[in-house]
Amino acid sequence: MRTRPDVGVDDDVLVSVRGLRTHYSIRGSFGQRLVGREAGNVKAVDDVSFDLRKGEVLGLVGESGSGKTTLGRTILGLVRATDGSVRFDGEEITTMSERELRTLRRQMQIVFQDPHASLNPAMTIADSVGHPLRIHKVVSGRELERRVAETLETVGLAPAEQFLGKYPSDLSGGQKQRAVIARAIILNPVLLVADEPVSMLDMSVRAKILALMLDLRRELDLTYLYITHDLATAKFFCDRIAILYLGRIVEIGPSASIYEDPKHPYTQALLRAIPEPDPRRSVPRDLPRGEVPDAASPPLGCSFHPRCPRAFEVCGWETRDLRDLLESRWSHQEEEEYARERALIENLDSLDIPRVDVRLRAASRRGADVLELLEAAREEDPDEPFWRGVRSTRAVDDQAEISWHEPVEPRALDVGPVRVECHLYDEDALAEAERRRVETAGSEKAGV
Amino acid sequence: MTRTMLWLGVGITLAFVFIAIFAPWLAPYDFDAFQANGERFRQLEAPSRDHLFGTNVQSTDVLSRIIWGTRTELKVVLVSLFFSITVGVPLGLLSGYFGGKLDRVLVLLMDVLLVIPFLMLAIVIAFLLADKVGQGIFTAAIAITVVYIPLYFRVVRNHTISIKEEPFVEAARALGAKPFTIIRKYVFFNVVQNVPPLATLNAADAILTLAALGFLGYGIQPTDGAEWGYDVNRAVSDAASGIWWTGLFPGLAIVLLVLGLTLFGESVNETMNPVLRKRPKVDVDFGAQPDAERR
Amino acid sequence: MIATPVVSVRDLRVYYGTVRGTVRAVDRVSLDIGTSEVLGLVGESGCGKSTLGRGILGLLPESAASDGEVQYGGKNLLTMSAKELRHYRGPELGLIFQEPMTRLNPLMRIEDHFRETLEQHEPRLSGREIRKRSLETLGRMGIPPTRFRQYPHEFSGGMRQRIMIALALVLRPKLLIADEPTTSLDVIVEAQILSILADLRENFGTALLLITHNLGIVAEACDRVAVMYAGEIVEEGAARDVFAEPAHPYTQALLRSTISLETTDLHSIPGAPPDLIAPPPACRFRPRCPEAMSVCEEKHPVEERIDHRRVLCWLHGPHDQIPEGGAEKLGREEISVADEA
Numbered sequence A: 001m002r003t004r005p006d007v008g009v010d011d012d013v014l015v016s017v018r019g020l021r022t023h024y025s026i027r028g029s030f031g032q033r034l035v036g037r038e039a040g041n042v043k044a045v046d047d048v049s050f051d052l053r054k055g056e057v058l059g060l061v062g063e064s065g066s067g068k069t070t071l072g073r074t075i076l077g078l079v080r081a082t083d084g085s086v087r088f089d090g091e092e093i094t095t096m097s098e099r100e101l102r103t104l105r106r107q108m109q110i111v112f113q114d115p116h117a118s119l120n121p122a123m124t125i126a127d128s129v130g131h132p133l134r135i136h137k138v139v140s141g142r143e144l145e146r147r148v149a150e151t152l153e154t155v156g157l158a159p160a161e162q163f164l165g166k167y168p169s170d171l172s173g174g175q176k177q178r179a180v181i182a183r184a185i186i187l188n189p190v191l192l193v194a195d196e197p198v199s200m201l202d203m204s205v206r207a208k209i210l211a212l213m214l215d216l217r218r219e220l221d222l223t224y225l226y227i228t229h230d231l232a233t234a235k236f237f238c239d240r241i242a243i244l245y246l247g248r249i250v251e252i253g254p255s256a257s258i259y260e261d262p263k264h265p266y267t268q269a270l271l272r273a274i275p276e277p278d279p280r281r282s283v284p285r286d287l288p289r290g291e292v293p294d295a296a297s298p299p300l301g302c303s304f305h306p307r308c309p310r311a312f313e314v315c316g317w318e319t320r321d322l323r324d325l326l327e328s329r330w331s332h333q334e335e336e337e338y339a340r341e342r343a344l345i346e347n348l349d350s351l352d353i354p355r356v357d358v359r360l361r362a363a364s365r366r367g368a369d370v371l372e373l374l375e376a377a378r379e380e381d382p383d384e385p386f387w388r389g390v391r392s393t394r395a396v397d398d399q400a401e402i403s404w405h406e407p408v409e410p411r412a413l414d415v416g417p418v419r420v421e422c423h424l425y426d427e428d429a430l431a432e433a434e435r436r437r438v439e440t441a442g443s444e445k446a447g448v
Numbered sequence B: 001m002t003r004t005m006l007w008l009g010v011g012i013t014l015a016f017v018f019i020a021i022f023a024p025w026l027a028p029y030d031f032d033a034f035q036a037n038g039e040r041f042r043q044l045e046a047p048s049r050d051h052l053f054g055t056n057v058q059s060t061d062v063l064s065r066i067i068w069g070t071r072t073e074l075k076v077v078l079v080s081l082f083f084s085i086t087v088g089v090p091l092g093l094l095s096g097y098f099g100g101k102l103d104r105v106l107v108l109l110m111d112v113l114l115v116i117p118f119l120m121l122a123i124v125i126a127f128l129l130a131d132k133v134g135q136g137i138f139t140a141a142i143a144i145t146v147v148y149i150p151l152y153f154r155v156v157r158n159h160t161i162s163i164k165e166e167p168f169v170e171a172a173r174a175l176g177a178k179p180f181t182i183i184r185k186y187v188f189f190n191v192v193q194n195v196p197p198l199a200t201l202n203a204a205d206a207i208l209t210l211a212a213l214g215f216l217g218y219g220i221q222p223t224d225g226a227e228w229g230y231d232v233n234r235a236v237s238d239a240a241s242g243i244w245w246t247g248l249f250p251g252l253a254i255v256l257l258v259l260g261l262t263l264f265g266e267s268v269n270e271t272m273n274p275v276l277r278k279r280p281k282v283d284v285d286f287g288a289q290p291d292a293e294r295r
Numbered sequence C: 001m002i003a004t005p006v007v008s009v010r011d012l013r014v015y016y017g018t019v020r021g022t023v024r025a026v027d028r029v030s031l032d033i034g035t036s037e038v039l040g041l042v043g044e045s046g047c048g049k050s051t052l053g054r055g056i057l058g059l060l061p062e063s064a065a066s067d068g069e070v071q072y073g074g075k076n077l078l079t080m081s082a083k084e085l086r087h088y089r090g091p092e093l094g095l096i097f098q099e100p101m102t103r104l105n106p107l108m109r110i111e112d113h114f115r116e117t118l119e120q121h122e123p124r125l126s127g128r129e130i131r132k133r134s135l136e137t138l139g140r141m142g143i144p145p146t147r148f149r150q151y152p153h154e155f156s157g158g159m160r161q162r163i164m165i166a167l168a169l170v171l172r173p174k175l176l177i178a179d180e181p182t183t184s185l186d187v188i189v190e191a192q193i194l195s196i197l198a199d200l201r202e203n204f205g206t207a208l209l210l211i212t213h214n215l216g217i218v219a220e221a222c223d224r225v226a227v228m229y230a231g232e233i234v235e236e237g238a239a240r241d242v243f244a245e246p247a248h249p250y251t252q253a254l255l256r257s258t259i260s261l262e263t264t265d266l267h268s269i270p271g272a273p274p275d276l277i278a279p280p281p282a283c284r285f286r287p288r289c290p291e292a293m294s295v296c297e298e299k300h301p302v303e304e305r306i307d308h309r310r311v312l313c314w315l316h317g318p319h320d321q322i323p324e325g326g327a328e329k330l331g332r333e334e335i336s337v338a339d340e341a
Helices: A030-035 A068-076 A098-104 A125-135 A141-154 A173-185 A203-220 A231-237 A255-260 A265-273 A319-331 A335-344 A348-352 A367-380 A427-445 B003-021 B062-098 B100-115 B118-133 B137-164 B167-175 B179-216 B228-240 B245-272 C049-057 C082-088 C110-121 C127-140 C157-169 C187-198 C200-204 C215-221 C239-244 C249-257
Strands: A013-026 A040-053 A057-062 A083-088 A108-111 A191-195 A223-228 A240-245 A248-254 A357-361 A390-396 A399-404 A412-415 A418-421 C005-018 C021-034 C038-042 C064-072 C093-096 C175-179 C207-212 C224-229 C232-238 C304-306 C309-311
Touching: A013 A068, A013 A223, A040 A068, A040 A223, A040 A248, A057 A068, A057 A231, A068 A083, A068 A108, A068 A191, A068 A223, A108 A173, A108 B167, A125 A141, A125 A173, A125 B167, A141 A173, A173 A203, A173 B167, A203 A231, A203 C249, A223 A231, A231 A255, A240 A255, A240 A265, A248 A255, A248 A265, A265 C187, A319 A335, A319 A348, A319 A367, A319 C127, A335 A367, A335 C127, A348 A357, A367 A390, A367 A399, A390 A427, B003 B062, B003 B245, B062 B100, B062 B137, B062 B179, B062 B228, B062 B245, B100 B137, B118 B137, B118 B179, B137 B179, B167 B179, B179 B228, B179 B245, B228 B245, C005 C049, C005 C207, C021 C038, C021 C049, C021 C064, C021 C207, C021 C232, C038 C049, C038 C215, C049 C064, C049 C093, C049 C175, C049 C207, C093 C157, C110 C127, C110 C157, C127 C157, C157 C175, C157 C187, C187 C200, C187 C215, C200 C207, C207 C215, C215 C239, C224 C239, C224 C249, C232 C239, C232 C249
Parallel strands: A057 A223, A057 A240, A108 A191, A191 A223, C038 C207, C038 C224, C093 C175, C175 C207
Antiparallel strands: A013 A040, A013 A083, A240 A248, A248 A418, A357 A399, A390 A399, A412 A418, C005 C021, C005 C064, C224 C232, C232 C309, C304 C309
């Protein structure tokens, strides 16, 4: 296949995504619904931009909550975009009506994750695979039957006669997935979106389906968007990879670069965490703590900062990080000690509201007590990135005032062959962090 | 539910169907015949050779009325079932698939219908229609239809809503299928399996409703045909005089048919609902070893 | 096999009765699990590994019948009454499943889950002690004490799985059976949970039977591994050895078809696992095996011990039981896609 120049000519580009956002509003509790208020907004896709070039395989890799599935569906028009643009072969999709989209569907198809649920249990394989031809009135009768048989053989369901009259329940997982692929390619689409096409299949079958998809790419000149959480199959299958975290692309670039020299700490963590059937390896220990946060209220600044081992001053520190720190500390303590420390702070729940400053009330009426607790926590683990985010702390009567540095939104920057969204590679952010570090050190010395 | 009860249900139901079809040949007399061979029947005559179940206050043969009544019952119930299904199911499909305002309005309407005590609803409708269309089989059927539409609507709507989320329906959308095609090919067949069990149990219930209507005098006209509920009503005053046959037999007929339909309905439900189906306990024999030599 | 195992399974058979015939889900499996060791039980879907896990604990459905021995603490678990077995389940033998949400009661706080478990199995503990033990176990799993009174739905999937593990471990069982504990979790969370499981022996002195289809996590977390195919254990030994030099052709094929970051080629195993109602006579892997010999069609393989490994394959012997001419290689059967998985 052709090599990827990093600067693409416009003709080259099949799908062009700019500033795409897909937000869901979530239903709140019963009380909130009664009053007509919505609980919040989930930014499933939050300002995503990239190009998909003709003939390439682009991987969208991410864990749950990353928005990869929603992104795939938004690009296909199955989900309405909230903002931004998706151009398919020059045409803007986000503003199309359902009817206009339907004609476009001939050119872009999708293969879903669950082979057992993607086929209508009430239709035979012949009906299911031939249905697209009927919907779009491409061919009918004898010609339709011929096309169906031909496509079945192309995906490896040969001899076709054996499969035509069968129902999905008669087929194995791998065979079902082949039928789903057949249905997706029968209209000769240009773009194929594959959403976790092999993750529900056994190991020994995955290779067969992936091999099939690679063959089809060559034979039918397909462009793939490969959505997965599995970096191992993505490495094998994709030319370029985009790593997604909470609705944003944190790193995107050629496959080789991503795997050999991952830049974003999240990418690095993902690669370390993949289990390898190599007994010389043992379970990785230096993993980011915690899990993907709730997409309805993401962390301030960079979404990854609470888990990032290399976070620093500008990454967006806030109240909830302090809560995580305290809870983590208390998990390791004896019950009595925990009880004693917990009792020190009256309004712990104020740490649940995301802010860059907070006033903690001391039960003992002495704000300094809370600060002492923080000092003890700091002494226990002074290298914890959290402390770099603290701007100032002071006791005011019965309260302890803590404030953090203002969050700086990460920018997408080109670093060599990849584009990364991380302060570690942002000269301006690094300079700003240095300035803040000096400021905090200075005020500490002055005893403020 | 044991097998015997199931087969009993099927048997009873089929028996009644048989009686309804072959009524003209089975019934000794017409449903409103009060004489034969020039001889008037005696009024309120106890069961005898000529009149196996006796005669009622209008000198008509009880047995004949039971047999002809079977026709009436099944006719009304089938008509009402047909209308309930053809109105309730499509509305449920549309409401479930499209949602939105249509759905909200329909659900509200159906909920209101469900809240009104069914008998009262049937009576009101029968009453209203009686003025326009006159009392008859059709009226009774419509009254019963309206009562049961919400049932089909609800069941089909709920199932449609859950099927709508299935990957294969999303796949159909991705293929570019129009909504009606999707409903027709992808949703309908998966949802319609709920209908048969509901229909048979519905039929049992409808018999009772019809009988109740008849009992209250809102059922069919006595001149149109025999109806068990009407007969039971007529028999109420007989009971005080010790005349048992005019009430017992129609009453038994009602109970038997409803029982048969209910048992039949339960068996259909079990067959179609895999969760209820009990796995047959097959004994495992560890001794049998068809393998070639084992260690 | 092992000097003093925690659990010793001998010739275990679990068959299901169905209308089509008897499904031989587990067909004469013998296994030892040593104190404080991590044993991985690996195989693809339908090989019987889950059934084996449940068979050991006696958690089989009504239509299943079992035969053989499961020795624990000097008794055979298979011949115990249901009541006796219940005493063992929990304080001695723990089980964690794949989907933690479905196993936690959504109407009960975490605190209540722990209290119920401890009150039932260790009734002598005081309320304070119960709380202390619960918080301590939860803390080891990374669940902070401030969340002790929350409900299951307030936790994410990974945290719920940690709660499940804590719930199982708070009773300090000698053996924990984990059935696909990380399959539905994200990769990073999976690695976190695995490090917890791999440390069980240090922190709790508990042995672990890890049932999974993922060879990667077995290699990283397990001391020993048993490979299962069509209801039988075809190979068993130290994880290091088995992965470095797999003896059984199925193990070799499975390792080759696993896609990892090092994969350069796609490999798969032709054909599909056999129907467990009528598995192939003699060796069950024969139809898909590239090294099949004629004896593989005639006689069921006999288990052979090589060093500290067990293999069920004629290629490795016992050679004295192979008849004349039995070592002739057979060509692999033609397998069409119609028979493929």
